Amino acid sequence: MRPDQLGIDLPLGKDVHSIRRRIEAMEVVLERSFVIPGINRPVGLDSIIGLVPVVGDIIAMGMGAYIVWEARNLNLPKWKLLRMASNVAFDTAVGAVPVVGDVFDFMFRSNTRNLRIVKKHLDKHHPETRVIDQ
Template sequence: MQPEEPKRPIPMGMDLPTGSDPVSIRRRVEALEQVLERSFRIPGVNYPVGLDAIVGLVPVVGDLITAAMGAYIVWEGKNLGMPKWKLWRMAGNVAFDTALGAVPLVGDAFDLVFRSNTRNLKIIRKHLDKHHPAARTIEG
């Protein structure tokens, strides 16, 4: 029997929970949204950008990768038992971001201003605050 490998923290210093409870899902979605939308700042203008805008610079493949990561947030919403209309709205945000993000140059600029993952996080937070108040966190 081999010893269990110790848990490694995420590079940002966050320890993501692996459970399927609302608090764990909220933390995972918040961490992924931060990585995709606000993980870096553009020097000089102090504007936050994330992997969605950066990886989106790679034609086709970058947009597919960020679309898959955005779809994961929608899947986590499904795990929370969110209504289908909210899931469709979230999927629409990801599809719209992916479609316009695939347009050369214009799509790259669009990725800087349209943050589908932030919009989807807001939908999930609103759902959690209403249906799972114990999962509410204090925003800092």
Template sequence: MPTPQDHFEALADQLPIGRDPLSVRRRLEAMEAVLERIFVIPGINRPVGLDSIIGLVPVVGDVVTAAMGAWLVWEARNLGMSKFQLWRMMGNIGVDTAIGAIPLVGDLFDFAFRSNTRNLKILKRWLDKHHPATVVVEGEVVARDRDR
């Protein structure tokens, strides 16, 4: 029978805690899911995440979600993405934060403009090009054959 320590170690092995591109990709995909689509609004079937929910708190909510979005940019920087792509990602967060700070209009904008999803898309394109071993197809990692 497995001990609690064995159970913990098995769980820890599944967590993407490394610095390799695959672990970073999994972490950022999980963070984007939490920030942009953790709940589905009944009736309209529209996914909503913590970005929209925390953004309802005036000013403080937008600062907190901007900090969480900036973490995605920090991870991308650590992978070695170009400054142009990092500036695009920061621009997405800046637009989301600036317009999101406007009462009511900003909350509706947060609901429609998903800066973290846009940033994850930029990151995935870069990872697919520079680290092809991290390509994920339906939850499974696919190692591309370079000899073709």
């Protein structure tokens, strides 16, 4: 199925604005898909699939690596890409530890950190893609 058939409006282009929207959408899915009732803390797939030993952490790492790959398509400097990759690697390594890693996944949001790096770069070098957050 195509994304538009699923009710998802993601641009498929290779332009800066389309890539930014895809990265933002992936961050929402991984970090803020829904809110836990009672504590009003948003969580996403990264925390949920991280509960599955080994396989869940590998899948979460792959999804986080997608954000780094898209950032590479935006021609971010290598040092920023390395910083983003280290965020994903650190999240994966600590997240792989049973119980402690699951709590860590809940608190450390590597994908949100990586989105912040991408937004800061784009706001400086491509201000026309800036979106006012609500």
